[in-house]
Amino acid sequence: MSDNRHPELRVLVLAPFGKDANLIKRVLRQAGVNASTVANVPALALAISEDAGCAVVSEEVLRDDEINVLAHKLANQPTWSDFPIIVLTGGGISTHATELAVRSRAPLGNVSLLERPLRPATLISAVRSAIAARQRQYEVRDHLLERQQAEDALRRAHGALESLVEQRTTALRRLSARLLRVQDEERRRIARELHDSLGQYLTAAKINLDLLARSDHKATPQLCEARELIDRAISDVRTLSHLLHPPLLDEAGFVSAAKWYVEGFGKRSGIRAELEISENFLRLAPEFETALFRVLQEALTNVHRHSRSSSVEVRLTKDPSAITLTIQDHGVGMPPETLHRFRENGTSVGVGLAGMRERIKELSGTLNIESSPRGTFLKVAIPLAPRERENSATNLNSPSASFHTVVAHP
Numbered sequence: 317m318s319d320n321r322h323p324e325l326r327v328l329v330l331a332p333f334g335k336d337a338n339l340i341k342r343v344l345r346q347a348g349v350n351a352s353t354v355a356n357v358p359a360l361a362l363a364i365s366e367d368a369g370c371a372v373v374s375e376e377v378l379r380d381d382e383i384n385v386l387a388h389k390l391a392n393q394p395t396w397s398d399f400p401i402i403v404l405t406g407g408g409i410s411t412h413a414t415e416l417a418v419r420s421r422a423p424l425g426n427v428s429l430l431e432r433p434l435r436p437a438t439l440i441s442a443v444r445s446a447i448a449a450r451q452r453q454y455e456v457r458d459h460l461l462e463r464q465q466a467e468d469a470l471r472r473a474h475g476a477l478e479s480l481v482e483q484r485t486t487a488l489r490r491l492s493a494r495l496l497r498v499q500d501e502e503r504r505r506i507a508r509e510l511h512d513s514l515g516q517y518l519t520a521a522k523i524n525l526d527l528l529a530r531s532d533h534k535a536t537p538q539l540c541e542a543r544e545l546i547d548r549a550i551s552d553v554r555t556l557s558h559l560l561h562p563p564l565l566d567e568a569g570f571v572s573a574a575k576w577y578v579e580g581f582g583k584r585s586g587i588r589a590e591l592e593i594s595e596n597f598l599r600l601a602p603e604f605e606t607a608l609f610r611v612l613q614e615a616l617t618n619v620h621r622h623s624r625s626s627s628v629e630v631r632l633t634k635d636p637s638a639i640t641l642t643i644q645d646h647g648v649g650m651p652p653e654t655l656h657r658f659r660e661n662g663t664s665v666g667v668g669l670a671g672m673r674e675r676i677k678e679l680s681g682t683l684n685i686e687s688s689p690r691g692t693f694l695k696v697a698i699p700l701a702p703r704e705r706e707n708s709a710t711n712l713n714s715p716s717a718s719f720h721t722v723v724a725h726p
C-alpha cells in the first residue's frame with residue numbers, strides 16, 4: 317500500500333546523534349514519507365497522540381527509565397491503537413541481546429527490529445508497512461467514532477421520543493380527566509333540567525288532568541289514558557334524571573346513592589344484586605364519591621350487557637388507608653383478547669373500562685380485572701387522602717367493621 321494515500325501521517329524519528337536522525341529523515345523524505353525528528357523519549361511519547369504513523373527509534377535512546385515512560389504511554393493507548401515502533405539495532409550489540417532488551421524490559425507492544433547498517437530500501441519498506449498498519453488503526457478509530465456518534469444520536473433521539481411520548485401521555489391524561497369532569501357536569505346539568513323543567517311541566521299537566529277528571533264525572537277513556545301516560549312520563553323522567561345524576565349522591569353520599577342504584581338495577585335488569593358495605597363507611601370528598609358511583613354504574617351496566625350472569629355481588633370496604641370496591645359476577649367472562657388488551661395498554665372495545673381506569677387513576681388508585689368463563693371480578697382500590705383518613709380514623713371504632721347488606725331481587 318502506498319503511503320501517498322495517507323500523506324498526513326508522520327514518521328517520528330528519534331536517534332541520539334543529529335547526524336543519524338537527519339540521515340533517516342532525509343532518506344524517508346526522498347521517498348515521499350513525511351518524517352520529523354523528536355528530541356527525546358518524553359517528546360516522542362507526547363507526539364504519538366498527534367496522528368503519527370510510526371516511530372523509528374535508535375536503540376541507544378531506550379534506557380531503562382525512558383523505556384518506562386514510553387511503555388506507560390503505550391499501555392494507556394485506546395483500544396483501537398497499537399502504535400508501531402521500529403527499533404534500529406546493532407552497532408556492537410548482538411541482535412538477540414537487543415531483542416531481549418527491548419522485549420523483556422518493557423511491553424512496548426508493536427515493535428519490529430531493523431538491524432544496522434541500514435539499507436534505505438529496507439527502512440522505507442518497513443516504514444511504509446508500519447504506516448499502512450497505523451492507517452488501518454485510524455480507520456478502525458474513525459469507524460468506532462462514527463458508531464459511537466450514531467449510537468449517541470440514536471440514544472438522544474430515543475430520549476427525545478420518550479419524553480415526547482411522556483408529554484403527550486400527560487396531555488392526553490389531563491384531557492381525558494377534563495372530559496370526564498365535563499361529562500359529569502353535563503350529566504348533572506341535564507338531570508337538573510329534566511327534573512326542574514320537563515318534570516315540572518308534566519306535573520302541572522297532571523294536576524290539570526286530575527282537576528278535569530274530578531270536575532267531569534263522566535271522564536272519558538281518553539282522559540284516563542292521558543293521565544296514565546302522564547304518570548308514566550313523570551316516572552320515566554324522574555328515573556332518567558336520577559340515573560344521570562342521583563340527587564342522593566350530593567345530599568346523602570355515595571353509600572345511599574349506591575344502595576338506591578343497586579336496588580333499581582336489580583329491578584330493571586332482572587339480575588339478583590347484593591351490596592355489602594362496611595358500616596364504618598361515611599361521607600367522602602365529592603370527587604371520590606362521584607368516581608366510585610360512576611365506576612359502580614359502569615361495572616353493573618357491563619354485567620347487565622355482557623355477562624349473562626343471573627347474580628352479582630358488590631362489596632365496599634374502607635380501612636384507614638384505602639377504599640376497596642369489588643364487583644363479582646358469575647357470567648361468561650370477558651373475551652380473552654379484550655382482557656389482554658386492557659391489561660397491556662388500558663384500552664378496550666368501548667369507553668366504559670377505559671373511563672373507569674382514568675377516573676381511578678386520577679385518584680391514584682388501581683383497577684384490576686380477573687375474568688374467566690366462570691365470571692368476572694373487578695377490584696378497585698383507592699388510597700385515601702389525609703383528609704379522608706382523618707375522617708375514617710374518628711369513625712372507625714372497631715378494627716374489623718361489620719357489614720351492612722342490601723339484596724336487590726329482580
Ligand SMILES: Nc1ncnc2c1ncn2[C@@H]1O[C@H](COP(=O)(O)OP(=O)(O)OP(=O)(O)O)[C@@H](O)[C@H]1O
Pocket residue numbers: 618619621622623645647648649650651654664665666667668669670692
Ligand atoms: N362483566 C363482564 N362480563 C363479560 N364481558 C365483559 C364484562 N365487562 C366488560 N366486558 C367485555 O369488555 C368489553 C369492554 O367493556 P367496556 O365497558 O369498555 O365497553 P362496552 O361496554 O362494550 O361499551 P361502552 O361501555 O363504551 O358502552 C365489553 O365489550 C365486553 O366484551
Ligand SMILES: [Mg+2]
Pocket residue numbers: 614617618666667668669
Ligand atoms: Mg361498558
